[in-house]
Amino acid sequence: MKTIIEPFRIKTVEPIYFTTRAEREEVIKNAFYNPFFIRSKDILIDLLTDSGTSAMSSEQWAGMMRGDETYAGSTSFFHFEETVKRITSMPHIIPTHQGRASEKIFFSIIGGPGKYIVSNTLFDTTRANIEICETEGVDLLCDEGKIPAVPSDFKGNINLNALKEFIQQKGASNIPVCVLTVTNNSGGGQPVSMQNIRETSKICRANGILLVIDACRFAENAYFIKLREPGYANKSVEEIAREMFSYADASTMSAKKDAFANIGGFLALHDEALAVKCRNLLVVTEGFPTYGGLAGRDLEAIAIGLNEVMEEPYLQYRIRSTAYLSAKLSEAGIPVMQPPGGHAVYIDAKAFLPHIPVDQYPGQSLVCALYLEGGIRSCEIGSLMFGKYDDNGKLIPAQMELVRLAIPRRVYTQSHIDYVAEVILELFEKRESIQGMRIKEEAPILRHFTAKLLPYYGENLLVNYENMAEGNR
Ligand code: F0G
Numbered sequence: 001m002k003t004i005i006e007p008f009r010i011k012t013v014e015p016i017y018f019t020t021r022a023e024r025e026e027v028i029k030n031a032f033y034n035p036f037f038i039r040s041k042d043i044l045i046d047l048l049t050d051s052g053t054s055a056m057s058s059e060q061w062a063g064m065m066r067g068d069e070t071y072a073g074s075t076s077f078f079h080f081e082e083t084v085k086r087i088t089s090m091p092h093i094i095p096t097h098q099g100r101a102s103e104k105i106f107f108s109i110i111g112g113p114g115k116y117i118v119s120n121t122l123f124d125t126t127r128a129n130i131e132i133c134e135t136e137g138v139d140l141l142c143d144e145g146k147i148p149a150v151p152s153d154f155k156g157n158i159n160l161n162a163l164k165e166f167i168q169q170k171g172a173s174n175i176p177v178c179v180l181t182v183t184n185n186s187g188g189g190q191p192v193s194m195q196n197i198r199e200t201s202k203i204c205r206a207n208g209i210l211l212v213i214d215a216c217r218f219a220e221n222a223y224f225i226k227l228r229e230p231g232y233a234n235k236s237v238e239e240i241a242r243e244m245f246s247y248a249d250a251s252t253m254s255a256k257k258d259a260f261a262n263i264g265g266f267l268a269l270h271d272e273a274l275a276v277k278c279r280n281l282l283v284v285t286e287g288f289p290t291y292g293g294l295a296g297r298d299l300e301a302i303a304i305g306l307n308e309v310m311e312e313p314y315l316q317y318r319i320r321s322t323a324y325l326s327a328k329l330s331e332a333g334i335p336v337m338q339p340p341g342g343h344a345v346y347i348d349a350k351a352f353l354p355h356i357p358v359d360q361y362p363g364q365s366l367v368c369a370l371y372l373e374g375g376i377r378s379c380e381i382g383s384l385m386f387g388k389y390d391d392n393g394k395l396i397p398a399q400m401e402l403v404r405l406a407i408p409r410r411v412y413t414q415s416h417i418d419y420v421a422e423v424i425l426e427l428f429e430k431r432e433s434i435q436g437m438r439i440k441e442e443a444p445i446l447r448h449f450t451a452k453l454l455p456y457y458g459e460n461l462l463v464n465y466e467n468m469a470e471g472n473r
Helices: 021-030 057-067 075-088 099-110 124-129 162-168 194-205 218-228 237-246 271-284 297-306 312-331 362-374 412-428
Strands: 092-096 116-119 136-139 177-181 210-215 252-253 265-269 345-347 379-381 400-407 435-441 452-455
Touching: 021 362, 057 297, 075 092, 075 237, 075 265, 075 297, 075 312, 092 099, 092 271, 099 124, 099 252, 099 265, 099 271, 116 162, 124 136, 162 194, 177 194, 194 210, 194 237, 210 452, 218 237, 218 312, 265 271, 271 400, 312 345, 312 412, 362 412, 362 435
Parallel strands: 116 136, 116 177, 177 210, 210 252
Antiparallel strands: 092 265, 252 265, 345 400, 379 400, 435 452
């Protein structure tokens, strides 16, 4: 087979910025060892997120010019609504400025004290929007999803037995919603199978629980189903996506991912009474129901992007480019989540840095070292993001310590990715010199965005342990 090439050519280019090692040392110190504080001009390759960072197509930019900025009844809204309705078959489509706005509206109506929301894995903002309503978010990921090194086709599946048991234990009336995140971002970008969606839906319907699809990366999930699940090889991605949504009662989506938009989202629902409540809240917090916090041009770009994302040459290139980076790393013995996910490669930081205990945040150490060594920005998805404290102030670590290298859509070429692999390989050679971190300051919720950290010992992140006093190692 020939090389799978980028299915586009480049029309507009944007500079990226080179820095010296000495400059990066200053930058990371001034950013309190938290890459969320680094300015883009100090970054060479930005793999912090695939959210809002896509390159839009010439068609999308043309759509931006056509955007109808009418306050109520914009043509762009109807274009957007028609597209989302076609894919989800849900009659009520509510635009929002991004995914978490959909979550905020939905969960503040459906949640409440004493209730539980179950999921394969809730993303951090989803969990935060649930917890802020004094509702408990419960992740019931399948067992294979929790072991990074062991490959399996659908590691994003929810554990159906655990779901049934949980319902029995807590009572269906205390569980208003089950969320399936497709693909499972916090669990390695792993897909959920159609069979798992179908069976989850059956359990939910039998118990009066609403099934919600967090659809940020629905097209990538649908493509994995096409590649891996028997019976789907000859179906189009759109047919598969439509079937996925057919099992759900509602969907939240951040259009910043699988719609190639820089901003935007939606909430799609079947239930009219619930939709009315959501729209009422939307008018207060986001805007009138035909724009919901977005400009007409954004609605237009999303409508076009949702169609482009389901094109197979694009998805083939997308999934292949992630697998390409993953293969380069694993061939060199670097522990990565297996198999690679759709939008990102996840390094297992616990295995990469086994000498750093989880309460010294090995994921964050690796994130900072990657920036120092190569100007690459990545994101910790581990105990800094999801850790909690017990009553004695001791860290309750996250299930996994991952570092996510998220690949923005249609942005970087193969040579950028080759460079990323080279930096990681070099760092792997000297991994024993990387030390842990401690938190100096943190917020009570979503702490990873603003936490300030320091190397555990002394000033430098890369230390010479050999010269250190025994007690300090
Ligand atoms: N759900 C999932 C699965 C997500 O990955 C995100 C965002 C959201 C909801 C919230 O959407 O950002 O538009 O409000 N994920 C980004 C990321 C931020 O980097 O993975 P949003």
